[in-house]
Amino acid sequence: MRNTAPIGILDSGVGGLSVLRAIQEQLPDETLLYCADSYYAPYGELEDSFIAARTLGIGRWLAEQHVKAIVIACNTATAHTLLMLRERLKMPIIGVEPGIKPAALRSRTRVAGVLATASTLKSTRFNALLTQYNRDCRFICQIGHGLVEAIEVGDISSPVIIRYLSTCIRPILDSDADTLVLGCTHYSFLLDVLRYITSERLHIIDTHKAIASQLVQQLTKQQLLVNADISTIHGSMMLSSALLRLVSTGDASQLTGIARKLVGIHVNAEHVKIASEPL
Ligand code: DGL
Helix, strand or coil, X not given: CCCCCCEEEEECCCCCHHHHHHHHHHCCCCCEEEEECCCXXXXXXXXXXXXXXXXXXXXXXXXXXXXXXXXXXXXXXHHHHHHHHHHHCCCCEECCCCCHHHHHHXXXXXXXXXXECHHHHXXXXXXXXXXXXXXXXXXXXXXXXXXXXXXXXXXXXXHHXXXXXXXXXXXXXXXXXXXXXXXXXXXXHHHHHHXXXXXXXXXXXXXXXXXXXXXXXXXXXXXXXXXXXXXXXXXXXXXXXXXXXXXXXXXXXXXXXXHHHHXXXXXXXXXXXXXXXXX
């Protein structure tokens, strides 16, 4: 595996761009290849086996592009596919899951809310995680109905999304909760409206920075970080287009526009066709 190879990042759509941003901040000299499965987004209410087949197919495609590691920047895909992808591809694979542990460690009221997709909340992996920490901390789990669809078209602050979000988190606000876990990478883009709706009453736990730190640890341990000579050649400010490729299985121009709007990335996305992989 070459140290200069790109790091692959995947999500159902634009949610993983929040993770991509955190990775760029911690690893500014790495080349990134981001794949949005926009044709099939959102994943949150699809069949588990379909989500797994899509994620495995994208993982395979990223491996064919010679990435040196893959970040599944999607809680829903991680819940159904992390172990399978690790078995099939011989490279570091990092997943993302809701920050239940930090919430249980931090909450003073011992009540925390979790906002995630229907698929994540009903997954075996998530429920096993919950069982480890819900003995002395109560978790109020809510599905973020309508949120991913809105964020996919770049809506992160309209009255419509404020209404959806207010409805989803009402049971959490009506409880004693002092902490809110964001269990979907798309929701990171709602931090401002969340602070507004909750009047900053809830401490928000978002795992995108922790995922980037895990990636740094893995690449360091496996001696896969891009070497110092290459970093000097690129310089740290010339990154955005030279060191980043964005691809979408859906409308590439839409991904170009949303990436610009949400994370200020100026790169023209490409359309790609990626087959699902049988389980
Ligand atoms: N960003 C995703 C997650 O973290 C996927 C949401 C969806 O496609 O429904 O779960």
